[in-house]
Amino acid sequence: MTENIHIPQFPESYWRDSIELPSFPRLQDSVKTDVGIVGGGITGITAAYLLAKEGLKVTLIDAGLLLKGTTGHTTAKITAQHGLIYDEFSRHFGAEQASKYHQANMEAKQLIEKLVEQHKIKCNYQQEDAYIYATSEQYQEKLETEKKAYDELGISGELTNSIPLGLSIKSALCMEKQAQFHPLKYLKAIAKEAEKNGAVFYENTTAVDVEYNKHPAIVTRDGKRITCRYVIQASHYPFYDGQGFYPTRMYAERAYIVAVKTPEKFPGGMYINAESPSRSIRSAQMDGKEMWLFAGENHKTGQGQSTMQHYDALQQFAEEKFGITDYVYRWSAQDLTTLDKMPYIGPVTRGENSVFVATGFRKWGMTNGTIAASILSDRILEKENPYAEIYSPSRFQADPAIRKFMRTNADVAKHLIKGKLEYTNNNIDELTPDNAITTRINGMRAGVYMDKERNLHAVDTTCKHLGCETHWNSGDRTWDCPCHGSRYSYTGEVLNGPANEPLNRVEID
Numbered sequence: 001m002t003e004n005i006h007i008p009q010f011p012e013s014y015w016r017d018s019i020e021l022p023s024f025p026r027l028q029d030s031v032k033t034d035v036g037i038v039g040g041g042i043t044g045i046t047a048a049y050l051l052a053k054e055g056l057k058v059t060l061i062d063a064g065l066l067l068k069g070t071t072g073h074t075t076a077k078i079t080a081q082h083g084l085i086y087d088e089f090s091r092h093f094g095a096e097q098a099s100k101y102h103q104a105n106m107e108a109k110q111l112i113e114k115l116v117e118q119h120k121i122k123c124n125y126q127q128e129d130a131y132i133y134a135t136s137e138q139y140q141e142k143l144e145t146e147k148k149a150y151d152e153l154g155i156s157g158e159l160t161n162s163i164p165l166g167l168s169i170k171s172a173l174c175m176e177k178q179a180q181f182h183p184l185k186y187l188k189a190i191a192k193e194a195e196k197n198g199a200v201f202y203e204n205t206t207a208v209d210v211e212y213n214k215h216p217a218i219v220t221r222d223g224k225r226i227t228c229r230y231v232i233q234a235s236h237y238p239f240y241d242g243q244g245f246y247p248t249r250m251y252a253e254r255a256y257i258v259a260v261k262t263p264e265k266f267p268g269g270m271y272i273n274a275e276s277p278s279r280s281i282r283s284a285q286m287d288g289k290e291m292w293l294f295a296g297e298n299h300k301t302g303q304g305q306s307t308m309q310h311y312d313a314l315q316q317f318a319e320e321k322f323g324i325t326d327y328v329y330r331w332s333a334q335d336l337t338t339l340d341k342m343p344y345i346g347p348v349t350r351g352e353n354s355v356f357v358a359t360g361f362r363k364w365g366m367t368n369g370t371i372a373a374s375i376l377s378d379r380i381l382e383k384e385n386p387y388a389e390i391y392s393p394s395r396f397q398a399d400p401a402i403r404k405f406m407r408t409n410a411d412v413a414k415h416l417i418k419g420k421l422e423y424t425n426n427n428i429d430e431l432t433p434d435n436a437i438t439t440r441i442n443g444m445r446a447g448v449y450m451d452k453e454r455n456l457h458a459v460d461t462t463c464k465h466l467g468c469e470t471h472w473n474s475g476d477r478t479w480d481c482p483c484h485g486s487r488y489s490y491t492g493e494v495l496n497g498p499a500n501e502p503l504n505r506v507e508i509d
């Protein structure tokens with residue numbers, strides 16, 4: 001990379017930086033509505049649109065700002081090709097269910113396409129072929145196995161040994177006619193349409209519980225109530241568990257994206273490798289100019305090496321393979337994966353008829369989030385949906401879910417104990433600007449960040465969810481929990497649940 005390339009100092013999503021979004025008030029009074037939706041990402045906003053259009057009264061709240069969570073930080077591929085998944089789903093759930101998963105995601109793509117056309121949304125929607133490529137013989141074989149699953153499930157796809165992108169590969173599996181877009185241009189328009197049909201949005205309004213009387217009520221941190229007939233939890237992590245034990249059935253991962261300009265023209269297509277570490281590639285238009293997005297380097301939240309190294313690895317990959325003339329953006333996203341990799345969409349617990357969840361999209365939220373909105377809207381409107389059953393959160397599949405359950409929760413226990421035993425007593429006097437340490441203040445473990453102006457921000461690093469110790473994330477300047485993925489700003493505000501209370505602030509004498 002040439003020496004005068006400017007590396008963005010702060011993470012900032014291109015999607016968010018390239019659009020002006022409307023702002024909405026905080027909920028000031030208790031209200032009554034038909035459907036209360038928590039979470040202003042693709043699932044919540046699409047559900048608000050679908051339900052308001054059918055004449056239901058919809059109230060949507062978000063703990064922060066609309067479209068500032070995972071939807072604002074996605075790679076925004078609209079595809080049913082979700083890595084190597086169909087052979088695995090076919091063996092685990094059976095061919096019929098695996099095929100339905102494909103159909104559900106293709107139907108989500110069609111719904112997005114239909115809404116773009118119907119409302120004439122200018123969101124850079126573009127049809128593209130999707131490719132998974134292998135660079136090793138081992139993964140070439142896995143692609144062949146995946147292709148057999150495609151054939152058995154009736155999924156159209158072709159194996160090829162060359163791709164339009166200038167990468168040396170062993171083989172690739174192509175799924176034609178998928179798509180990409182600017183997700184926030186699309187959702188800004190969908191939110192506006194929902195508002196036209198009477199949906200009401202509130203920001204900076206955190207849901208903390210659901211109370212049951214005659215009807216359920218969403219309780220906010222300020223003690224306001226949204227009494228409704230139905231609750232949709234589209235808040236990434238369900239804020240209300242209803243003893244569904246979601247923290248024990250999902251794990252959180254972070255992934256990174258760098259947006260660069262290269263000397264080469266992007267040849268079209270969307271790409272992801274089959275191997276690890278993952279490399280996902282697409283293009284996007286910025287002020288009429290082409291930008292390449294490189295994503296990947298996923299790891300469990302709060303675990304592993306310094307997060308800046310993940311951005312560096314993506315930058316190095318882009319530079320080695322294509323060259324970089326300008327480094328424009330970098331940002332990261334958080335995703336949840338369920339034990340069997342199938343999202344949880346449906347009643348929060350078995351037999352529940354009014355409180356629903358949509359979570360665990362495993363990085364493929366554009367289509368899974370859209371189909372979630374469609375499944376839950378149909379359920380509320382008492383319409384049959386052919387995909388409701390495969391996503392049911394109450395499904396029980398012993399293999400491999402049980403083994404993974406044991407592993408995931410042993411990992412949580414390990415981090416819970418390790419965090420408590422870790423002796424840390426770094427010296428605040430040695431702290432330099434834009435860095436953080438963990439230390440002890442009045443005998444208590446504390447995390448201290450020094451900002452660029454040399455102001456100190458100290459928090460109690462104990463996670464408010466179940467008490468694990470959070471770790472410093474140098475790339476995003478956040479405190480991240482290794483147990484279930486809660487994340488906090490350096491001042492302690494919640495950025496990602498399941499925690500819904502900020503970290504305690506600590507006074508420095």
Ligand code: FES
Nearest residue numbers: 463465466481484
């Ligand atoms: Fe569960 Fe922190 S997210 S303990």
